[in-house]
Each structure stands twice: as C-alpha cells, then as structure tokens.
Amino acid sequence: MLRIEGVVTSYGHIEAVRGVDLAVPPGGVVALIGPNGAGKSTLLNTVSGLLRPRSGRIIFEGRDITGWPAARIARSGLLQVPEGRQVLGPLSVEENLLLGGLAATGRAAPPKLEEIFALFPVLAERRRQTAGSLSGGQQQMLAIGRALMGRPRLLVLDEPSLGLAPIIVSHVFQVLRRLNADGLTILLVEQNARLALAIGDVAYVLEQGRIVRFGAGAELAADPDIIEHYLPRF
Numbered sequence: 280m281l282r283i284e285g286v287v288t289s290y291g292h293i294e295a296v297r298g299v300d301l302a303v304p305p306g307g308v309v310a311l312i313g314p315n316g317a318g319k320s321t322l323l324n325t326v327s328g329l330l331r332p333r334s335g336r337i338i339f340e341g342r343d344i345t346g347w348p349a350a351r352i353a354r355s356g357l358l359q360v361p362e363g364r365q366v367l368g369p370l371s372v373e374e375n376l377l378l379g380g381l382a383a384t385g386r387a388a389p390p391k392l393e394e395i396f397a398l399f400p401v402l403a404e405r406r407r408q409t410a411g412s413l414s415g416g417q418q419q420m421l422a423i424g425r426a427l428m429g430r431p432r433l434l435v436l437d438e439p440s441l442g443l444a445p446i447i448v449s450h451v452f453q454v455l456r457r458l459n460a461d462g463l464t465i466l467l468v469e470q471n472a473r474l475a476l477a478i479g480d481v482a483y484v485l486e487q488g489r490i491v492r493f494g495a496g497a498e499l500a501a502d503p504d505i506i507e508h509y510l511p512r513f
C-alpha cells in the first residue's frame with residue numbers, strides 16, 4: 280500500500296533521514312521504533328507531505344506522491360495523527376471532528392460523526408466542550424477521531440501513547456486494533472517499544488536516520504539485542 284524508497288530528508292545540513300526503505304502492506308500494522316532523535320517523526324512528516332524529501336520516492340497505492348502538498352496527500356487517503364495531538368483548543372470537540380472531515384475530503388458534514396462517537400463514547404459526552412478542556416487521553420482520541428473523519432485508508436500515527444496514563448494507552452491501542460480488523464492500514468511511530476512490537480505485524484528499527492533492523496513484531500520482541508536496547512525490565 281505504501282512504499283518508501285531511498286528517502287533522504289534534511290533540515291539544512293542536518294540529514295535526519297538517510298536513505299530509508301520501508302513497506303506497509305495493505306491491511307497491515309507497521310511499527311517504527313528507535314531512540315530519540317533517530318528521525319522517526321521526520322520520516323512520518325515526509326510521508327504525509329509536511330516535509331519534502333531531498334531524494335527518494337514515496338509510492339502510495341501505486342501513485343508516486345513524492346513532493347505532493349500535504350493537503351493533497353490527505354485527500355488521497357493517507358492521514359496523519361501528529362505528535363502532540365495538535366487539536367484546536369478553542370473549538371469544540373464536534374467542530375474539531377467536522378473540520379477533520381472537511382480538511383481531508385473538501386466536503387462539509389461528513390456522515391461519520393456518530394461512528395467516531397461509537398469508537399470513543401467520551402467524545403460524544405463532551406461534544407460541545409472545547410478541545411482544550413479535555414484531558415491528554417481524550418485529546419488523543421479526538422486527534423484520532425479527527426483523522427478518521429477524513430476516511431483514511433492508511434492512518435499514520437506519531438507517538439500515540441506519549442504522555443498518556445497506561446489505562447488510556449490500552450484503550451487507544453484497542454481501538455487501533457479494532458480499526459485495523461475493520462480494514463484500516465496503520466503505520467505508527469511509538470516510543471513504547473513493547474507496545475509497538477505487540478501491535479506491529481512488522482516492525483522497523485530506525486537509528487540515526489537509517490533502518491538497522493526489521494522483522495515480524497513478535498520476532499523482534501524475542502531478539503536479545505532488541506530486548507537489551509529497547510525493552511527494559513521495569
């Protein structure tokens with residue numbers, strides 16, 4: 280569904296992503312892990328069009344989307360839930376959701392509001408409350424809901440568990456599994472490697488801008504090298 284081929288992305292002279300190849304099969308969940316500063320967010324932002332790669336290609340559903348503006352990529356069915364959620368604080372929950380649908384499809388009032396409320400009932404309860412008054416976990420649900428309003432076929436998530444209480448994380452990941460079971464393809468970056476390797480059919484390890492390992496999530500989770508570096512025993 281998505282193929283990243285030899286992608287290099289730089290900030291001025293700093294090469295943050297240094298020739299990455301990565302594939303996301305239709306219906307799969309692909310997890311990307313790696314230490315702080317490895318280039319994970321840079322890679323996702325390149326895929327979703329927020330950054331332009333210096334070289335390489337990004338192919339989505341057979342089309343070369345390299346260099347497309349982010350809005351066009353979103354309309355083509357590839358939607359990102361950004362790191363830190365970035366909901367519009369002064370607007371209500373419902374307005375945030377409606378804007379998500381509008382931004383991605385160019386149409387007002389897409390019919391999926393009730394589907395989002397079924398996935399995240401707390402958003403229905405708080406539909407008229409401002410997004411800024413929600414807890415971090417509720418804002419993460421809203422950010423996911425907002426992306427879903429654009430009817431993505433590929434959902435890209437940057438650190439969905441960041442700063443959330445364990446019980447909320449487990450709820451968010453349950454919803455992601457359910458969405459995947461219903462046919463949504465997922466690419467996610469996740470600091471919590473244990474979680475990432477559990478949900479990822481396939482996982483990639485990015486270090487200093489390069490993929491250093493990839494394999495089945497379960498296989499990497501059992502690998503002594505990965506355990507030592509990424510799966511500390513608490």
Ligand code: ATP
Pocket residue numbers: 290293295313314315316317318319320321322
């Ligand atoms: P984290 O988990 O800390 O978000 P990451 O793996 O997502 O890390 P990136 O945020 O992609 O890593 O950063 C990769 C490299 O690019 C780092 O060296 C970082 O300092 C640098 N970098 C990121 N954003 C910018 C920017 N806007 N300008 C300059 N350098 C940047």
